Amino acid sequence: MPLLNLNSLLKGLEGTDWANFIRDWDRTLRAANHPETTRYNYLLAATQLARYLRSPESEYAGSGAATDPTAVKKRHVEMFQSWMIETRSASTALNKHKSLQQFFKWLVGEGEMDAHPMTRVPQPKTEKKLIPIMKDEETKKLILHIRQKKDFSAIRDEALVRLYYNTGARLSEIGNLLLTDIDMNTQSIHVHGKGAKDRRVRFGTKTARVLSQYLRARAKKRYADEIEQLWMAERGKVALTPNGIKLMLKRRGKEAGLGHVHAHRWRHNYAHEWHRAGGNTGDLMLLLGWSSPDMPRHYGASAAAERAQELQSQMGIGEKV
Structure with a gap:
């Protein structure tokens, strides 16, 4: 729909x-x-x-x-x-x-109004909250929870989690993938980003293995040939929407004892790991589909705080006496 x-x-x-x-x-x-x-x-x-x-x-x-x-x-x-x-x-x-x-x-x-009524309406001030990254151990815990069952939804949901974790792509970018957008030969997906900006994103061997399992399971589903979207709902002739994925991640996270799990936490994690490994901001912008340098700063804030805390522990400031 x-x-x-x-x-x-x-x-x-x-x-x-x-x-x-x-x-x-x-x-x-x-x-x-x-x-x-x-x-x-x-x-x-x-x-x-x-x-x-x-x-x-x-x-x-x-x-x-x-x-x-x-x-x-x-x-x-x-x-x-x-x-x-x-x-x-x-x-x-x-x-x-x-x-x-x-x-x-x-x-x-259009000439329907002489003046813009919002010229002097201030933007609401919002709190700048640090979004916590999705740590490796948390992702592992979530995947192990999903694997408790071996049904279609478990295979699909692990494939979704691994794609978000592996690519840092947006909720809608992964959620709106078509079958034709995935290339198992090059281990990559064709992502339709914001502002009609398309890009190709690669994924690793572990993600490829789970995706292959999902594609085999999907091929056995009734109506599989009639749905162009990559992600199928568990029942009926219905595709799984980005909002459905959002609700699934929230539910799975709660069941695994991880609190609020959402796709953007892996996006923050991707930026965090990229900078930790010495990657430059320009390449990160290309990979994550950003056109403004404001976005790396926004996504890097919580990651920078995490790295600062790690360095603080290593330096042992205040523990020398």
Whole structure:
């Protein structure tokens, strides 16, 4: 099932200028070849703002802004942003802020608005949390837990874990792989990254062995020839989606006593191990599909803290007396 269902997003907004403008914006986004995930996040933010302005809990229900986005002012966005912080989180509010910036920029560019209503709306400040890396012993513990059963889901889930661990790829990059994206001869996958940036990523011998086991098990499944996605659900004519993988990792991690396990912890681990081995930042950016040097700094923060703690223990500062 596709991530983006515009009719579903616009449910309850039919017949309003919000719905008309959002449909037109989606057409522009598709024409610019924006990835489906980006389009979904952009359109979701716009529909959430529309619903908030129309809801009874908003003081602007019944106002012009509730039916027409071109009537939105700074105060409307600020109230929505405050509500997002209170009901969700500052990081979620920040994501909505960035998406709405693009929506109103498009409206101004189309000549539908004279001024951008978010020009003086500050971005929400968020806490900079250090995301813990997924240590080797933790990954081993998770794999051993998965191996307790020898069924199809166990083989599939170990293959998924090893690919994330071995490549540092994003949740969606591994989750959206097609059968045609994997090349067992070169031990590599064709990854469809953010911003329509494709790249080829190699994986090691251990990962290749488990992937081969999965492909053999997959070939025996009913409907295997009818599903183009690499990852199949355990039952039915259904592909396993990135969100399904996210839930699986969370469940498996909890069962193994590892707390919150998610794919990005292996991405942080990859950056950590790369720098520890003396790899340069430019090559890391190519491997992980980054175009901005801000990303290596962000992903390197928790890894740098980990390395500093290791060095501190080796130096024995404060233990010489």
